Amino acid sequence: MNTIITPWEVKGCVDYDKIVKDFGVSRIDETLLRRMKKITKKLHCFLRRNIFFAHRDLGFILDEYEKGNKFFLYTGRAPSGQVHLGHLIPWLFTKWLQDKFDVELWFQFPDEEKFLFKKDVTLEDTERYTNENMLDVIALGFNPKKTHFLIDTKHAGIMYKEAIKVAKLINFSVAKAAFGFTNEQNIGAIFYTSMQAVPAFLPSVLYKKKIPCLIPHAIDQDPHFRVTRDVIQKVGFSKPASIQCRFLPGLGGMHCDGKMSTAAGETTTIYVTDDAKTVKDKINKYAFSGGKDTTEEHRKYGGNPDVDVSYQWLTFFEEDDKKLQKIYHSYKSGALLSGELKAILIEKINAFLKEHQKKREEAKDKVDLFIYKPNK
Amino acid sequence: MNTIITPWEVKGCVDYDKIVKDFGVSRIDETLLRRMKKITKKLHCFLRRNIFFAHRDLGFILDEYEKGNKFFLYTGRAPSGQVHLGHLIPWLFTKWLQDKFDVELWFQFPDEEKFLFKKDVTLEDTERYTNENMLDVIALGFNPKKTHFLIDTKHAGIMYKEAIKVAKLINFSVAKAAFGFTNEQNIGAIFYTSMQAVPAFLPSVLYKKKIPCLIPHAIDQDPHFRVTRDVIQKVGFSKPASIQCRFLPGLGGMHCDGKMSTAAGETTTIYVTDDAKTVKDKINKYAFSGGKDTTEEHRKYGGNPDVDVSYQWLTFFEEDDKKLQKIYHSYKSGALLSGELKAILIEKINAFLKEHQKKREEAKDKVDLFIYKPNK
Numbered sequence: 001m002n003t004i005i006t007p008w009e010v011k012g013c014v015d016y017d018k019i020v021k022d023f024g025v026s027r028i029d030e031t032l033l034r035r036m037k038k039i040t041k042k043l044h045c046f047l048r049r050n051i052f053f054a055h056r057d058l059g060f061i062l063d064e065y066e067k068g069n070k071f072f073l074y075t076g077r078a079p080s081g082q083v084h085l086g087h088l089i090p091w092l093f094t095k096w097l098q099d100k101f102d103v104e105l106w107f108q109f110p111d112e113e114k115f116l117f118k119k120d121v122t123l124e125d126t127e128r129y130t131n132e133n134m135l136d137v138i139a140l141g142f143n144p145k146k147t148h149f150l151i152d153t154k155h156a157g158i159m160y161k162e163a164i165k166v167a168k169l170i171n172f173s174v175a176k177a178a179f180g181f182t183n184e185q186n187i188g189a190i191f192y193t194s195m196q197a198v199p200a201f202l203p204s205v206l207y208k209k210k211i212p213c214l215i216p217h218a219i220d221q222d223p224h225f226r227v228t229r230d231v232i233q234k235v236g237f238s239k240p241a242s243i244q245c246r247f248l249p250g251l252g253g254m255h256c257d258g259k260m261s262t263a264a265g266e267t268t269t270i271y272v273t274d275d276a277k278t279v280k281d282k283i284n285k286y287a288f289s290g291g292k293d294t295t296e297e298h299r300k301y302g303g304n305p306d307v308d309v310s311y312q313w314l315t316f317f318e319e320d321d322k323k324l325q326k327i328y329h330s331y332k333s334g335a336l337l338s339g340e341l342k343a344i345l346i347e348k349i350n351a352f353l354k355e356h357q358k359k360r361e362e363a364k365d366k367v368d369l370f371i372y373k374p375n376k
Numbered sequence: 377m378n379t380i381i382t383p384w385e386v387k388g389c390v391d392y393d394k395i396v397k398d399f400g401v402s403r404i405d406e407t408l409l410r411r412m413k414k415i416t417k418k419l420h421c422f423l424r425r426n427i428f429f430a431h432r433d434l435g436f437i438l439d440e441y442e443k444g445n446k447f448f449l450y451t452g453r454a455p456s457g458q459v460h461l462g463h464l465i466p467w468l469f470t471k472w473l474q475d476k477f478d479v480e481l482w483f484q485f486p487d488e489e490k491f492l493f494k495k496d497v498t499l500e501d502t503e504r505y506t507n508e509n510m511l512d513v514i515a516l517g518f519n520p521k522k523t524h525f526l527i528d529t530k531h532a533g534i535m536y537k538e539a540i541k542v543a544k545l546i547n548f549s550v551a552k553a554a555f556g557f558t559n560e561q562n563i564g565a566i567f568y569t570s571m572q573a574v575p576a577f578l579p580s581v582l583y584k585k586k587i588p589c590l591i592p593h594a595i596d597q598d599p600h601f602r603v604t605r606d607v608i609q610k611v612g613f614s615k616p617a618s619i620q621c622r623f624l625p626g627l628g629g630m631h632c633d634g635k636m637s638t639a640a641g642e643t644t645t646i647y648v649t650d651d652a653k654t655v656k657d658k659i660n661k662y663a664f665s666g667g668k669d670t671t672e673e674h675r676k677y678g679g680n681p682d683v684d685v686s687y688q689w690l691t692f693f694e695e696d697d698k699k700l701q702k703i704y705h706s707y708k709s710g711a712l713l714s715g716e717l718k719a720i721l722i723e724k725i726n727a728f729l730k731e732h733q734k735k736r737e738e739a740k741d742k743v744d745l746f747i748y749k750p751n752k
Contacts, residue, residue: 112536112537112540115540115544116540116543116544123537123540123541152536153536153537153540154533155533156532156533156535156536156537157530157531157532157533157534158533159532159536160488160528160529160532160535160536161488161499161529161532163564164488164491164492164499164529164564165499167492167562167563167564167565167567168491168492168562168564168565169562170562170563171559171560171561171562171563172548172557172558172559172560172561172562172563172566173559173560175563176559181548182548183547183548183549183552184547184548184549185547185548186543186544186545186546186547186548187543187546187547187548187551187566187567187569187570188539188540188542188543188544188567188570189543189544190548190563190566190567191543191563191564191566191567193563194563194564
C-alpha cells in the first residue's frame with residue numbers, strides 16, 4: 001500500500017503539513033493504524049488512504065476502549081443549506097466507527113451558528129435546513145437506538161447551563177485568537193463556541209459518569225475543539241479526542257481552495273439531492289481533468305491522477321483498493337481516457353446517490369427516533 | 377408636598393442628576409405623576425417621594441394602557457445570596473403596579489449572571505440562592521395567576537433562541553462601552569446581556585402579539601436595558617419602557633456608596649431573614665445618625681434628617697406622609713432624639729419583617745405556582 005498512499009494526498013492550496021503543524025494535531029501513524037485494525041478487523045478506506053489523517057488523543061480512546069471503557073462519538077452539522085458530497089465524508093466515517101466500536105453517537109445541529117455568523121441567514125432558514133439536513137444524516141444508517149440529535153435552539157434547556165460552565169473559562173482574547181474575531185463580532189457569535197463544546201461532555205453529565213469522547217470532523221472545525229480542550233478539565237471532564245479528515249476537493253480542482261463549498265456554487269458542488277442527469281452533466285462539464293488536450297497526447301503521455309478531480313473523488317468513493325489502483329495506473333499510462341474516467345465516477349456517484357436518496361425518503365418517518373428526548 | 381420632596385432626596389456619592397444626564401433617562405415629571413394618579417387613584421409613596429424618580433417611555437405605556445392595550449411588567453433578581461431590604465424596593469413597587477394596573481409580571485432569576493461575573497460563585501450556589509430568593513418575591517404577595525418566574529438555566533429552552541436574536545445585533549464594541557468590559561472578560565458574561573433582554577419581549581413571542589413592556593428596576597440595571605432598547609425594534613418588538621428607583625442607603629449612611637450591599641457586610645445591611653433582636657442591634661449600633669453628640673446639643677440645635685439613615689429609611693417604609701412629616705420636623709427641631717427616631721424605625725422594620733417572614737414560610741408551598749411552565 002505504501003506506494004499508493006501519496007497519490008491520494010491532496011495537493012494545492014490546502015497544505016495539510018502546515019495545518020498539522022499550525023493546529024498542533026498529530027498525524028495518524030502506523031502504530032495507531034495497527035491498533036485500529038486489530039479492533040476493527042479491516043481499516044476503513046478513509047484510514048487506509050490517509051483521508052482521515054490527523055488526530056488528538058486517539059491513543060487514549062483506544063487505551064480506554066481496550067480497558068472496557070467505551071467512548072461516545074460526537075460530530076455535527078451547522079444547518080446551512082443543502083448537504084453536498086463533501087459533508088458526508090466525516091459522517092460516513094462516523095457511521096463506520098459507530099458500527100465497529102458499537103458506541104453512541106451524539107450528533108449536534110447547531111442551528112444558531114450560521115444565523116449568528118451570516119448576516120442574511122434567518123432562524124426560519126436554519127430551521128428549514130435542520131429539517132432537511134437531519135434526513136441526510138439518518139439516511140446514512142446510524143443506529144437510532146444509539147444516536148441522539150441535539151438541536152441547539154431546541155435543546156438549549158439542557159445545553160445552556162453546560163455551555164456557561166465552558167464560557168466562564170474562555171475570555172475574549174482567547175476567542176479572538178482562535179477564531180480571528182474583531183470587536184465588531186456580535187456577542188452571540190463570540191459565545192457560540194461554548195455551545196459547540198457542550199456535546200463533548202453532555203453525555204457524561206446526563207449519564208452521571210465520565211465517558212471518553214471522540215470527535216470525527218473535517219479539519220476546519222479544530223479551533224473550536226482546541227479551545228474546548230484547553231478548558232474542559234476545569235469543568236471536570238477529560239479532553240475530547242478527535243480525528244480529522246481532509247476535504248473532498250471541489251469539482252473545479254485542488255488548485256482552488258481545496259474544499260467543496262456550497263458558497264462556490266453549482267460548478268464545484270454535487271448535492272446529495274442532485275438527480276443522475278445533473279450529476280452526469282456536472283462531472284462531465286466541471287470536473288477538473290488531469291488528462292491531456294487531445295486523445296493522441298493522452299495516449300502518448302498519460303494523464304495525471306494526482307490533480308484529476310474524478311480520480312481524487314474515487315479515492316473517497318471507490319472502496320476497493322485494487323480497482324482504484326488499476327484506475328490510477330491505467331489513467332497515468334494513458335490507457336484510460338478522461339471521459340472514461342469520468343464515466344466511472346459518474347456511475348459510482350449515481351449508484352451511491354440513488355441509494356442515499358431512497359434512504360433519505362425513508363428517513364422522513366424516522367426523525368423523531370433520533371431527536372434526543374431529555375425526559376425519556 | 378413640594379417643600380418636603382427635597383429632604384427625601386439621597387445626597388452623597390450617588391449623584392442622581394448626573395445619572396439622569398449620563399444614562400439619558402428622564403425625570404418623572406408632574407404631568408406623568410398626574411396621569412399615574414388618575415389611573416391608580418392614590419400614588420404610591422415611592423412616587424410621591426421621588427424614590428422612583430426616572431423613566432424611559434412611561435408616557436407610551438400610559439398611552440397604550442388608556443387605549444386598552446395593557447402592558448406587562450418585567451423585573452428580576454440575580455440570585456446571589458440573601459435578600460436584604462434594599463432589594464425589596466423595586467419589587468414592592470412592582471407589586472403595587474401589578475395590583476393597580478392588573479397586569480402580568482414576568483420575574484427573571486438570571487441564575488447564570490453572578491456565576492459568570494464572579495469568580496468564586498458556583499452554579500450550586502446560584503441554585504440555592506434562587507430557591508431562597510424566590511420565597512422573598514412570593515412573600516410580597518404577587519398574584520400567582522399573573523406572575524411567571526423565569527430561571528435562565530431552567531428556561532433556556534425557550535429563552536436561548538430569543539437571546540441569540542438580540543445577540544446578533546450587539547457587537548463586542550457596544551457591550552464593551554456599555555458594561556466596561558476588557559478583552560479578559562469571559563464570553564459567557566459578554567453574551568449575558570442578551571439573556572437579560574429576553575423577558576422584555578418573550579411574552580409577545582409566547583402570546584403571539586405585541587405587548588408593551590414596563591421594567592421597574594434600580595437605576596444600576598439601566599445599561600442592560602439601554603442596549604436592549606437600541607436593538608429590539610430590529611427583532612420586531614417595541615422598546616421596553618422602564619421606571620427607575622434610587623437605592624435604599626446602607627446603614628452606614630449616604631456618605632458611603634449610597635447603596636445597601638451584601639458585599640459591604642453586616643454593618644450596612646439588614647436581611648429580610650434577620651430576627652427582631654438583630655434588626656434592633658444593627659440599627660442601634662450602625663445606623664448613621666444625623667443627631668448631635670449630646671442630648672443637650674441635640675435639644676438645642678436639632679438633628680439633621682437629611683443625612684440620618686433612620687429617617688431616610690422611614691421615607692421608604694413609613695407610608696403615611698403626615699407621620700413622616702411630623703417625624704422630620706420633630707427631629708429637625710430637636711424634640712425627637714436619635715435613640716427615639718431609631719426606636720420608631722426598629723418598630724416599623726420589625727413589624728414589616730415579622731409579616732414578611734410569616735409569608736416567606738407560607739411561600740414554600742407556592743413556588744411551583746409561580747415557575748413558568750412552557751407547555752401549560
